[in-house]
Amino acid sequence: MSVTARTRRPGAPFRIDARRYRRLLGEAMPVVIETEREYQQLLSALEALMDKDDDAMSPEDGRLLKLLAMLIEDYEDRNIPLPRAEPHKMVKYLLEEKGLKPSDLWPVVGSKSRVSEILAGKRSISKDQAKSLATFFHVPVELFI
Secondary structure: OOOOOOOOOOOOOOOOOHHHHHHHHHHHOOOOOOOHHHHHHHHHHHHHHHOOOHHHOOHHHHHHHHHHHHHHHHHHHHHOOOOOOOHHHHHHHHHHHOOOOHHHHHHHHOOHHHHHHHHHOOOOOOHHHHHHHHHHHOOOHHHHO
16 A cells, blocks of 8 residues: 555654555666667657646655656766866856856855956965865766866
């Protein structure tokens, strides 16, 4: 018997219906991605799940969605190189992408003036600052070096 969102105890983990989950796995055929074709197939399966309305998403769908996302992210990390940009442009891009302001970087980089100089391209990013920025943005440190 599976437990649904309506009948589970608050704070208790979702249990999945093994039969339904096996059926979903059989349809999606998730594998460690080794080819572009496998990548495209799993990407299509992921997109189909993401197109579902939230109230139509079952616990089994949610688990499969997470699995597919992990497999796809792993493949992309191994096979798709990160775009190269000047470090200060990467900082600008990440600020914009995450909806942050330069002032959010003051404690990360050290001061308001350092952030301004970095964003203007007048000051390079030190190794310590690059490590702090990588941790802050959850990206590889190489983006800032």
